[in-house]
Amino acid sequence: MPELPEVETMVRGVRRHCENRRVETVEFCPCPRQPIPVFPDRGTFVRVHGATIESVGRLGKRALLKLNLGDTIVIEPRMTGLLLVSEPPTELHLRMRLWLQPSRGLAATLRFWDRRGLGTVSLLDESQMQQLRNRLGPDALEMTLVDWKQRLAKTSRPIKVALLEQSLVAGIGNLYASEILHLSGISPKRRADRVRGGQLSAMAEAVRTVLETAIRYEGSTLNDGTYRNALNEDGGYQNHHRVYDREGEQCSNCGQSSIRRIVQAQRSTFFCPSCQR
Numbered sequence: 001m002p003e004l005p006e007v008e009t010m011v012r013g014v015r016r017h018c019e020n021r022r023v024e025t026v027e028f029c030p031c032p033r034q035p036i037p038v039f040p041d042r043g044t045f046v047r048v049h050g051a052t053i054e055s056v057g058r059l060g061k062r063a064l065l066k067l068n069l070g071d072t073i074v075i076e077p078r079m080t081g082l083l084l085v086s087e088p089p090t091e092l093h094l095r096m097r098l099w100l101q102p103s104r105g106l107a108a109t110l111r112f113w114d115r116r117g118l119g120t121v122s123l124l125d126e127s128q129m130q131q132l133r134n135r136l137g138p139d140a141l142e143m144t145l146v147d148w149k150q151r152l153a154k155t156s157r158p159i160k161v162a163l164l165e166q167s168l169v170a171g172i173g174n175l176y177a178s179e180i181l182h183l184s185g186i187s188p189k190r191r192a193d194r195v196r197g198g199q200l201s202a203m204a205e206a207v208r209t210v211l212e213t214a215i216r217y218e219g220s221t222l223n224d225g226t227y228r229n230a231l232n233e234d235g236g237y238q239n240h241h242r243v244y245d246r247e248g249e250q251c252s253n254c255g256q257s258s259i260r261r262i263v264q265a266q267r268s269t270f271f272c273p274s275c276q277r
Ligand SMILES: [Zn+2]
Pocket: 251, 252, 253, 254, 255, 256, 257, 272, 273, 274, 275, 276
């Protein structure tokens, strides 16, 4: 889970508390559970003490805190990570705290919380940051029709599997891939290099529509309740899912077929066999 809309929501939620503020200290919390991976290592983060956060941004499913001295803190929430400026869901799973220069009306700390501990925190210099950008495809919200054409033409994998490939396009995960393909009427099993013409334009438009709408609703909080916005509140897009986790329910588009679930590359795919060809 956290995909592009959820990470964008976290980033927007913490931005005003972090930008142009100095980091006093970085604290890795003593979590008795599986420790999160820290790159290159925890000791290196003393470099952050005294630096100012210039901007807070996003790269695919990662949050970026750009510092004034050229370093960037990269936080990848992966399955259950959250960026918070309020009390975390549990103290037990708090992983990292950035203590910020005190300022009236703003949060004292930025917190990274992660129940399962699969998220990662990295401190990258400019060249390492460039290497990361080179490894990833363009951000899903910045893909043009030409980008889609060129990138999908190179893969014969099913379109649903291709959409999850972060080196092809960054930011889309399992939930939104199913939603995008239902909105654009494309079978998840269709070969990626055969999605062309009107279908491809419909898909490019659906990517934008689904992701931007999900950002407006502040992401999707699923039944496990894990995903929260920066203030530890639920997102709202789960009430608008067209197919995700709706196996057996009637399709809201055709009103005739029921939503089916199949497994592709070990992940569940939800789709309507009538609407998606
Ligand atoms: Zn349908």
